[in-house]
Amino acid sequence: MRKTFMEFIGRPNRMHTDRPRVTLSHRGVIVLNGKAHEAMEAPAAVTLHYDEDERVIALKPADSGRPNAFPLKPKGDFKYRMINASPFCKHFRIRVERTVLFNEVDVDNDGVMMLEMRNTTSIARGGGRERAME
DSSP states (O other): OOOOOEEEOOOOSOOOTTSOOEEEOTTSEEEEOHHHHHHTTOOSEEEEEEETTTTEEEEEEEOTTSTTOEEOEEETTTTEEEEEOHHHHHHTTOOOSSOEEESOEEEOTTSOEEEETTSEEEOSTTOOOEEEOO
16 A cells, blocks of 8 residues: 655754744734844834735834834743734735744845745644655
8 A cells, every 4th residue: 555655844842042033823923033133133113025926025124103114012021023914914815824933034134034935834733834755
């Protein structure tokens, strides 16, 4: 009998405080760890952008006085920053069933963070991305 195995491409449960870490919840909340926030030069707010063809979210540092600026609110012990991006996610129909971790967090020279929706791992209970064995 032939079996088809799927490889789990997620990671073990461990926190990497030495590198940027960004998640997106099913409620449209983006959470950045301290390293991710520092990589963007610690802005107080960002504007949110989306490339629908490439499925990439961009966070661009912005003046908090701009009408479309989303504040980065302290979360927990203030090492984390939270963005309530649900209006953005609803507008662009960005949906995740479980909280996902962005596997690659790229920040360019202007402090713009790019997050690929195609390169995530589910980190909530019962989930996980899989890839077929080759």
